[in-house]
Amino acid sequence: MIRTYYLLTKPGIIMGNLITTVSGFALASRGHFDLLLFLATMAGLGCVIASACVFNNYIDRIADEKMVRTKNRPLVQGLISPKSAIVFALCLGFLGLVILWIYTNPLATAVAFSGFFIYVILYSFWKYQTSLATLVGSIAGAIPPVVGYCAVSSRFDIGAALLFIILVLWQMPHFFSIAMFRAKEYGAASIPLFPTERGHFATKIQMLLYIIAFLVATVLLIAFGYTGTAYLVSVVVLGLAWLALCIKGFKSKNDVAWARQMFRLSLVIITLLSIMISIDTV
Template sequence: MSDTSIADRHLGNEAMPQIGMASPGDYFELLKPRVMSLVIFTALVGLVVAPGEINPVIAFTALLCIAVGAGASGALNMWYDADIDAKMARTINRPVPAGRITSREALGFGLTLSVGSVLMMALAVNYTAAFLLAFTIFFYAVIYTMGLKRRTPQNIVIGGAAGAFPPMIGWAAVTGTVSVPSVILFLIIFMWTPPHFWALALFRSDDYEHAGVPMLPVVAGEAETRRQILIYSVLLVPVTLAPGFLGFAGVFYTVFAAILGALFLVFAYRVFRTRADTADEKKAQDKAAKQLFAYSILYLFLVFSTLLVEQGFGLARPLLELWG
């Protein structure tokens, strides 16, 4: 990257790449497809679990709008974060810092998709889902990316709300409302986000420090990060069990979620009890953090998959039946 200011880069005044250098794949990469796939999946679960019926075409439209909105958020994030992406090994080859797409193009792409997805949601689905989608895009692009990420080690805790809204949007697409069950689905992802990303930050702390991002390991140290990972993991497990006790999930889900949660706590405790005072201890800590990070992805997928399977196959036998 050149020595131009951050403001100049955000306005797209950096050196222009060669015309025609960007491929369709580069624009697709702007959408953060791996994040988008998780967003679509959790939104689908919210849509399926919600009470009531929805026309399949409307349901597909809602999921498409959520996917496009998530992609828009990713594009806006890459536009604004191009300067720090250029300093991190994990992100240096993204289209904007690599010069295949200009900041101005990324900004225009993101804004166009944002407006289009929200308008389509409002016209084809309902205003509640459209409002939640608009707020999610705003929260991720403005509150998290522009406001929190570079200023506070609590960026992931607060910013995690952006990734937690999709099942609530899916629920609202069916019901037109926000209710307690949809808030619980939101809270599952919200509480999952800190241990998931702090595990990543533990073994990528040098990257974040070099980029000047105040992630918890950089600001508070690795010991405090390990402690916070364990605390949030302990808080996460009962939240994932709440659907069964609130009656919108059954025995099958509750038992499986409890098993998955117990394993999550095992991985989190392994991270907690590691140290990083020597090179060998640092390797052991990084290994434990990588294992937790990998399992956390599988964990969230399986928790929401179980809700989906239980609903789809009619397995949602209420817990109260066992006690009755």
């Protein structure tokens, strides 16, 4: 039963978000790493993200029945009752916000709650109404590194803003890739997708523009004196590789396979980006 509740929190999503949180925390720390504050930030935000994921599982339980990828989730299989899931989500969210409030600061707590609200209340419902909900979801996904940054700095400045912008710009091509190779699954659940509504060519144009903007945003971290040369070299190489693969997609004869490549590369990029921000902060 413990494992069932654990799976309900979508541990993969939690891990991915906490990786970016580390980069925000390290960027604001600038070499003065507070271990206790770091652990409290990770624990508190981890609980908030887990709570949001459980709520999302509850909201998606009907649609999840129609998709092969999600039909075995605990709520769909009846392994956990909807009421128990709600109670679990509330407890996780309350615990996480209390930890952040006590051990970090009101700003970090408020930012974390805003991400929770955007993901659960706005994105989770709007995604059934409009494909533009993807942009809303990208805003929620860009919150974790900002929480990490604000937990240390107690302020929202240009560093926090750049992290937020970078994550939003990264997520759009990432989400579009998923939408392209999982279009049939989402279609079965009646979830509107940009590639389905506007076509693959229009989606590729959007991805190209977002990746170019992403490249510019990542370079701004060094321009404003937050990171060093090693970071710059890494992000330029990775960004150009992503851009090249995106351009290659305009000649692709198998968009599903190409989208999977874009998706995998996007994961490599955000992981290495987070690592380089963490170890090459000025």
